[in-house]
Amino acid sequence: MTELGLVHIYTGDGKGKTTAAVGLAARAAGDGIPVLFVQFLKNMPTGELVSLQKLGIPVIRGKAGEGFTDTMTGGELAESRQIHDRNLRAALDAARRGECGVLVLDEVMAALNLGLLDGEPLREFLDHRPEGVEVVLTGRNPPQWLLDRADYITEMKKLRHPYDRGITARRGIEE
Amino acid sequence: MTELGLVHIYTGDGKGKTTAAVGLAARAAGDGIPVLFVQFLKNMPTGELVSLQKLGIPVIRGKAGEGFTDTMTGGELAESRQIHDRNLRAALDAARRGECGVLVLDEVMAALNLGLLDGEPLREFLDHRPEGVEVVLTGRNPPQWLLDRADYITEMKKLRHPYDRGITARRGIEE
Numbered sequence A, B: 001m002t003e004l005g006l007v008h009i010y011t012g013d014g015k016g017k018t019t020a021a022v023g024l025a026a027r028a029a030g031d032g033i034p035v036l037f038v039q040f041l042k043n044m045p046t047g048e049l050v051s052l053q054k055l056g057i058p059v060i061r062g063k064a065g066e067g068f069t070d071t072m073t074g075g076e077l078a079e080s081r082q083i084h085d086r087n088l089r090a091a092l093d094a095a096r097r098g099e100c101g102v103l104v105l106d107e108v109m110a111a112l113n114l115g116l117l118d119g120e121p122l123r124e125f126l127d128h129r130p131e132g133v134e135v136v137l138t139g140r141n142p143p144q145w146l147l148d149r150a151d152y153i154t155e156m157k158k159l160r161h162p163y164d165r166g167i168t169a170r171r172g173i174e175e
Helices: A017-030 A047-054 A074-096 A108-113 A120-127 B017-030 B047-054 B074-096 B108-113 B120-127
Strands: A007-011 A035-039 A059-061 A102-106 A134-138 A152-160 B007-011 B035-039 B059-061 B102-106 B134-138 B152-160
Touching (some): A007 A017, A017 A035, A017 A047, A017 A152, A035 A074, A047 A059, A059 A074, A074 A102, A074 A120, A108 A134, B007 B017, B017 B035, B017 B102, B047 B059, B059 B074, B108 B134
Parallel strands (some): A007 A134, A007 A152, A035 A059, A102 A134, B007 B134, B007 B152, B035 B059, B035 B102, B102 B134
């Protein structure tokens, strides 16, 4: 067994990015590795949250609606940025204290791309991170500085999706 | 919410196919949907097995070593086929009896492509399946008849992988 300590990116327009992060968290937890799961933007009550908790995986998240930047006021945007920055900082601090062997930053790309998260603390963490922490990053369009620091990059490519024929997200499957 | 009943394929050479299937199973279970997980070929004791069981998800699997067709004797091949066919039949029967809302057939493509599984019962099931059963299929190189029956097709494309620089599978992450 090689030590933990690599960086994963799950990206692309296909289904399965968050899903794979949840699966990886479940696998690691099943092997007794402590996992910390941070969910950016998405804050709906979801089945994955219930299951992660059942597996003893702590989940850090903000509050509902943070992703809808189009309809947010300046004050709401500033508040959302504060929440995301604080959540990231809390997670990185926990990782530095050795509290997790796997750190999942779900939809961190979206938070970065929407300008709802300062990437600098993450870049700093990746460049000087403690040994034995595997980092999993998900979301579309990762910035180049993140790609440069990744050991795994998997693109989830949508070849077919029922959205394309008008079937919307279903609870327990997409949400 | 749209009813369950669609067919997912996770394929490609990238990391994340089984992982996404595990994540989807966890999400559905967290929403109270009964899941049945069938693992073809891979039978190592893994963290995901522990976690799936913790989530109350029954797992049907064969026995170790079934995937190594190169080193198997004729008798072993025949036995492996029997096990796989029997496991598939048991899972499809359970789905027909309404025992699951999500049926995962993990690495079913590999079992089909190695000639270790008869696909006919699966084709028959997909064409006449009971309502309300979501089917999740994983593995490389799905045959055309499966692609034709899928609602979601996601290709996990490997853009970078540490295998390429000699880092082997790590327990809790890949296994």
